[in-house]
Amino acid sequence: MKVILQKDVLNLGDAGDIKEVADGYARNFLLPRRLAVRANDGNTKVIVHQKRLADLKRDKRTKVMKDLGASIDGKVFEIKVKVGENDRLFGSVTAGDIALAIKKTGIEIDKRKLDLGEPLKALGEYKLKVRLAEGVTPNIQVKVIGEA
Missing domain, CATH: 3.40.5.10 (Ribosomal protein L9, N-terminal domain)
Structure with a gap:
């Protein structure tokens, strides 16, 4: 049959x-x-x-994600966090914090699309990949800056 x-x-x-x-x-x-x-x-x-x-919908979504990826590729996002003595962070910087920093620039990205690996627990610059769609993975840079 x-x-x-x-x-x-x-x-x-x-x-x-x-x-x-x-x-x-x-x-x-x-x-x-x-x-x-x-x-x-x-x-x-x-x-x-x-x-x-389904193919048309997937192609349309991929095109939108490519445009979004081009708009954030290579951009630098700064996140200010409270630090204690010896520049140690209180807690860590998570994907939600980074998504909020990106949202402040007017671009909406789901925090699950950010590929952190582990939460950021120290000051400095980090390069991250954003998995928007199949084959669309722009890189962004995150600067974690301390404030007293």
Whole structure:
């Protein structure tokens, strides 16, 4: 039986793929769990249309993210933090703090897109990557400046 996968199925295929499977596997596993639908002309046309829409949406999002990446690539953002004796920070600089500093310049970036590795716990300059979309990773520079 030919089926169109609605979701990714381990060891079978990805969503949108058309696969030939055993009748029992389709009737007893794939169809009841809504992992697949029978491949007929109507369902095939719907899946092709959905794939085309998803591709257009992904291309539009990538274009927007490339424009955003070009606007922040290489920029320097300063973050002022309170320090104690010997220039030790009270706490650390997190991705949320950096996202807030970027937002003050008028550019909105989700803090989960910033690739810190670890929170910044010392004064200085740091180079960070911003993972905006597939293949769009601009670099920014963060200066952590102490204030008494």
